[in-house]
Amino acid sequence: xxxxxxxxxxxxxxxxxxxxxxxxxxxxxxxxxxxxxxxxxxxxxxxxxxxxxxxxxxxxxxxxxxxxxxxxxxxxxxxxxxxxxxxxxxxxxxxxxxxxxxxxxxxxxxxxxxxxxxxxxxxxxxxxxxxxxxxxxxxxxxxxxxxxxxxxxxxxxxxxxxxxxxxxxxxxxxxxxxxxxxxxxxxxxxxxxxxxxxxxxxxxxxxxxxxxxxxxxxxxxxxxxxxxxxxxxxxxxxxxxxxxxxxxxxxxxxxxxxxxxxxxxxxxxxxxxxxxxxxxxxxxxxxxxx
Amino acid sequence: xxxxxxxxxxxxxxxxxxxxxxxxxxxxxxxxxxxxxxxxxxxxxxxxxxxxxxxxxxxxxxxxxxxxxxxxxxxxxxxxxxxxxxxxxxxxxxxxxxxxxxxxxxxxxxxxxxxxxxxxxxxxxxxxxxxxxxxxxxxxxxxxxxxxxxxxxxxxxxxxxxxxxxxxxxxxxxxxxxxxxxxxxxxxxxxxxxxxxxxxxxxxxxxxxxxxxxxxxxxxx
Numbered sequence: 001x002x003x004x005x006x007x008x009x010x011x012x013x014x015x016x017x018x019x020x021x022x023x024x025x026x027x028x029x030x031x032x033x034x035x036x037x038x039x040x041x042x043x044x045x046x047x048x049x050x051x052x053x054x055x056x057x058x059x060x061x062x063x064x065x066x067x068x069x070x071x072x073x074x075x076x077x078x079x080x081x082x083x084x085x086x087x088x089x090x091x092x093x094x095x096x097x098x099x100x101x102x103x104x105x106x107x108x109x110x111x112x113x114x115x116x117x118x119x120x121x122x123x124x125x126x127x128x129x130x131x132x133x134x135x136x137x138x139x140x141x142x143x144x145x146x147x148x149x150x151x152x153x154x155x156x157x158x159x160x161x162x163x164x165x166x167x168x169x170x171x172x173x174x175x176x177x178x179x180x181x182x183x184x185x186x187x188x189x190x191x192x193x194x195x196x197x198x199x200x201x202x203x204x205x206x207x208x209x210x211x212x213x214x215x216x217x218x219x220x221x222x223x224x225x226x227x228x229x230x231x232x233x234x235x236x237x238x239x240x241x242x243x244x245x246x247x248x249x250x251x252x253x254x255x256x257x258x259x260x261x262x263x264x265x266x267x268x269x270x271x272x273x274x275x276x277x278x279x280x281x282x283x284x285x286x287x288x289x290x
Numbered sequence: 291x292x293x294x295x296x297x298x299x300x301x302x303x304x305x306x307x308x309x310x311x312x313x314x315x316x317x318x319x320x321x322x323x324x325x326x327x328x329x330x331x332x333x334x335x336x337x338x339x340x341x342x343x344x345x346x347x348x349x350x351x352x353x354x355x356x357x358x359x360x361x362x363x364x365x366x367x368x369x370x371x372x373x374x375x376x377x378x379x380x381x382x383x384x385x386x387x388x389x390x391x392x393x394x395x396x397x398x399x400x401x402x403x404x405x406x407x408x409x410x411x412x413x414x415x416x417x418x419x420x421x422x423x424x425x426x427x428x429x430x431x432x433x434x435x436x437x438x439x440x441x442x443x444x445x446x447x448x449x450x451x452x453x454x455x456x457x458x459x460x461x462x463x464x465x466x467x468x469x470x471x472x473x474x475x476x477x478x479x480x481x482x483x484x485x486x487x488x489x490x491x492x493x494x495x496x497x498x499x500x501x502x503x504x505x506x507x508x509x510x511x
Contacts, residue, residue: 041404042404043402043404043407044402044403044404045386045387045390045391045402045403046386046390046403047403053383053386053387053390054404086383086386088383097407098407098408098410100387100391100395100396100410101373101377101381101383101384101387101388102367102372102373102384102388102396102416102459103459103460103461103495104396104413104414104415104416105413105414105415105416105417105446105449105450105460105495105496105499106411106412106413106414106493106494106495106496107411107412107413107414107438107440107441107496108441108494108496109411109493109494114411114493115491115492115493115494116492116493117410117411117493118410118411118493118494119489119492119493119494121461121463121489121492121493122492122493124463130383147465149463149465149466150381150383150384151377151380151381151465151466151468152380152381152382152383153380153465153466153468153469154468155465155468185463185464185465185487185488187464187485187486187487187488188485188486189485190484190485190486190488193485193486268471268472269472270472270486271472271486272464272486272487274464286486
């Protein structure tokens with residue numbers, strides 16, 4: 001009996017220490033027991049004593065912030081003696097091996113597959129995160145890019161996670177606590193913009209356990225002029241089909257409005273701008289062409 | 291042909307033989323055929339305020355274009371001026387990468403630190419889009435293989451000249467247009483972009499060349 005009591009006391013003590021650690025050292029929550037996702041190496045542009053500049057690829061579901069933070073720790077451990085580490089993180093091994101910032105002019109492609117291989121936009125659409133570490137400048141971060149991009153512009157879809165972090169960060173684009181990991185570009189269809197068609201498309205659907213969107217239905221359409229309703233509704237549905245969230249053990253319902261607005265105040269004719277207000281709305285503003 | 295590797299030269303490689311003959315012959319046809327000043331080309335360029343500003347410069351720009359042997363050029367893509375001024379200013383990662391990758395990597399398998407990377411397709415040409423200090427962008431890197439030279443047309447030369455002249459890349463998506471003034475890219479300049487920020491034909495830039503031919507600005511022979 002006395003042995004059992006001592007064991008229980010011992011367990012309580014361990015539990016107490018753990019509770020203390022988690023309460024007062026929250027960083028432990030992010031890094032403790034951290035198993036980085038498997039990654040494949042892509043191109044290495046530079047691997048010198050001072051600098052690493054490389055591309056890797058991971059599975060799309062590994063772009064969830066806790067896994068990316070774990071991956072950042074692993075990369076830092078691997079290359080941490082360098083003064084500058086830059087790692088482009090793709091969701092496609094092919095893209096990590098072939099990406100280049102510059103697109104030359106090609107001869108006509110042999111079919112759609114070759115055409116896709118030649119497309120810089122295709123590679124870039126798989127670039128969903130960038131890890132940067134510059135100890136001399138006290139900079140370390142992961143930049144999460146669900147739309148896929150190689151530009152350094154500040155974009156409202158991106159989440160910058162400054163490291164080391166004390167807690168698991170929220171993504172700027174998330175629904176039901178699930179980060180949006182990937183989607184295709186949202187745009188104002190040319191014909192709709194030219195005809196100054198505007199309005200709102202309400203869509204409903206389910207975020208499946210895998211993170212894909214299923215059961216997409218058009219719940220409500222308010223579009224003027226009415227002839228443009230199918231054009232905007234079809235485009236909204238096509239876009240929502242490309243969204244991928246973090247996987248979870250359960251499904252989540254979603255309802256979102258794609259609101260297309262004519263905005264003559266945008267600086268250039270033909271310019272569009274996307275504004276995010278998840279979980280409820282995404283607004284696509286467009287300044288019609290001449 | 292040897293795989294492409296980074297070199298130490300700071301100049302593009304000049305070329306000769308049949309490739310140079312074909313380039314010069316095609317260029318002379320473009321210059322002497324009256325395409326660059328014909329009424330239909332004039333109407334096309336002058337129909338848009340951005341295009342209009344370049345129309346009177348086309349002949350001079352074609353004349354001063356200097357061809358180099360793309361597969362033999364080992365200077366970096368950055369040194370070759372292939373990064374647009376906007377990207378050079380705003381995208382340090384692109385700058386770092388393009389300083390490490392030679393021009394020949396666009397045309398041939400490139401032997402880098404992590405193995406050999408094949409080119410993503412049959413590249414016909416790549417151009418200087420950022421001018422040197424106190425100078426003009428004049429350089430074009432041509433694929434000198436017989437297979438690629440079949441696609442070197444008057445339209446290709448004019449297309450590459452537009453890169454030299456305007457400093458524009460073929461296409462920028464919405465994200466890349468932040469802070470960039472219209473016309474953003476060549477596809478927009480020549481009027482083939484449809485929805486803003488959506489590449490009408492991703493993976494090909496021959497639509498730019500074709501548009502120049504259709505509008506009468508380049509011959510097809």
